[in-house]
Amino acid sequence: MKHKTMMFALAAAAALVAVSAVPATAAPGGTTAQWNYAVHPIAIRSPFSPGTGTHALPSGPADCLTATGGEFACQTPDSIRAAYDIPATINGVPAGTGQTIVIVDAFGSPTVRQDLATFSQAFGLPQADLNVIYPGGTPTWNGKGTQLGWAQETSLDVQWAHAVAPGATIDLVIAANDGGNSINTAEQYAVDNHLGTVMSMSFGIPEYLITGNNGQVAQAHQVYVDAAAQKMSVFASSGDDGSDNTAGTANFSYPASDELVTSVGGTNLLYGTHLQKGVRETVWGDFALCATTCADGPIGATGGAPSLLTAKGGSDVAYNASVYTGVLTYLGFMGADASGFYFMGGTSAGSPQWAALTADVVQAVGHRIGDVTQYTTSWAGKQLYDVTVGANTTPTFAGGYAATKGWDRPTGYGTPDVAAIIRALR
Template identity: 35%
Template sequence: MLRKLGLASSSVALASLAALALPGAPAVVSSTPSAVPMVVVGPVIKSASTSPPSASSCKTAYGIACYGPAQMAAEYNYGPAYGAGYNGTGQTIVIFDSYGSPTIRADLQHFDTAYGLPAPPAFNIYHPEGNVVLNYNNLPSPANFNSKQLATEVGWAYETTLDVEYAHAMAPGATIDLVTVPVSETQGVQGLQNLEKAQAWALANLHANIWSNSWATTEQSFNSSAVIKQLNQLYAQAAAKGVSIFFAAGDSGVANTNKQGATYPYPTVNYPASSPNVIAVGGTQIGAVGSEPTTIASHVTEQVWNDGYGAGGGGYSTVFPETSYQVKASIPDRTGMRGLPDVSYNAAVISAVLIYESFDPVYGAGWVPIGGTSAATPQWAAVDAVAQSALGSQGYLAPKLYKIYRTPSLYSKAFYNVTSGNNSFDGITGYSATTGWSAAAGLGTPNVSGLITALGSLH
């Protein structure tokens, strides 16, 4: 069962802001469809020490496992790359969010200390669309936390914290650039344009080729496909300049909403994840519900995320035709349209990752289990940073990933093929995982060290 910071039909398909119905979970705030980021948030866990709770203690207390950077490194075989000195050094990951978090610098420092991570070489925060004003900073008491605007700002703070902490955790040698805007993205009506303006500014000024984004809108919620194509010109320009832009595919499987919050009665996908010029990141879960491990010594078999709290986004665009590199890879696509996701990563609530936050005006500071393709996306950006620290600039990564897929010996080294599960959700029938690419899990999840080897062998 979920409680929402905002309604389930929130008009931001930002890989889903919901609160688990567990003690200490963020409070329910009623609203009409509005800009509430869709990150799946668990309870704020107080601790007498600075150490995060263990996966086993989370499972005992809440019925879900909760993992940290070491477990993700084991699950996706970062170890040999780290051992060779490849940890993102010399790379920059640019993260785009609305509002940001007022405590992100201190929270990242606490997170790093608890997990024994070094500080990033640099952590820069930019506001190209104007300074952010956070209303919840001025609450006379938590009892005043009763508006959808405050819930929106707090939701984006959770999103920002997740993005920054896990992009850094998995590529600790990379610089982190956080770019914020002072409004929220709302179903393509407002905010999305501000985020794109901020991205255009980043493309012109930051000269970094790895971007992470965890926000989206159902394709059908735009006024026309022409609007989407116009917006997509920025991503085409960025890809042509060698920028890999990672976008969360969404947390409701194939069931996405319109501007009024009603679910479309047929399978849908989200934009910008559906753009042919970005890398769409879907979701998996580690273990089945009730059998997720509390320790991970090496890769544990995954399935498509669909644990009752959410499901990984995927399907086929109604706007963009299949990309040339997908055509060459002969992905299963009867529609002739762009298929997504391209790749996947752990995103489930039952196998959540832990963040540390101190901004929450109601529950205060603590460790928080958090899930969603918002958790998967910054970690895939980190995978790119680790690979580029080993191999040098890889440019726009998507065509190379599909080229690897076309060579079975490379594919088996670079990816863990996800072959079970589906992304049907909320009564809408979705797609099933299968051997090779699927519209539920894409190419699969990364074997990071094997992916570096495979990329290095391409000509």
């Protein structure tokens, strides 16, 4: 896998980390080669960290804009709840109570529990009920290469699932490595053991890397068939490299393209800032339309394109994903000089939050709701906010796809109004 690091100036040096996929070496004996999943957490150190001169956390995106000279409109648990109408409590108890959110990642993080506790305390959330499960054995942490990206992803997934469903139990299922077979096995373990009502997968692989080599796709799809049979709602990120996944032609990401998985595209969340000007969200596509001053230049764009493997045409729904409107996340494994709160973005932020808000919905309505895509058409324009501005073009594929009224490839049918979804399903 390739590992890319870029440097930014923001109160102190800020590191952006993105991890992309390359094919695995062919397996011996002519059997189907294993490929590896990848994550794309994008982490930029915030000024609200030790050693940066500012320690008080912002109240919301407007405070972030002020603190960063108009560049970052970062999100807190309170601002996300306000933007997407997410209840903090349901029936007098914390939202998500009685539900279990399954999060699947590889390698894990050596400080996941401590970082979640720090995050919860900082934002006034109840302490989380977190179980860490290793179906394939506990990986050895070395903190290098792709492990660093997966550790960042793990922190992002767990903290923001907890922010959206603070009463829920989180079952973090860690694969021993990022190989497709290993991650499929972790997913199968979660499904076979009925761990939760929802499952989040913030990883993927560009479809052009697996076309004609889809034994692992069949294996993964069977997991989703089994999940659907027990009405588990399954979510995956649409990707962060636009409509082509660096392929130069339209290309989607798997498992987001699986027809039994709800694919979460990305937006710039402008709600609650002076940037809104009548448009609450735009497509996260920095190359077509940047959300803020974007002084550090374009960082990424949501996935969303016709699938090469299935009949899916792009994202099903969407959620805030831009780094410039990113969520504050605590990373405690970055070393003494670099640990602290980071602005984090990517569609990998949307998948765990959609899973968590679905856990809230299940608690409120009293029953599982299964595959969310079965509802999106009827929710369009009512329970989902339509995104109509922006595009996911990239420097390697200028064609891309623009947002339109109704469904579109980058953002599907839109972003959630959770209270409205609850009312619709009661």
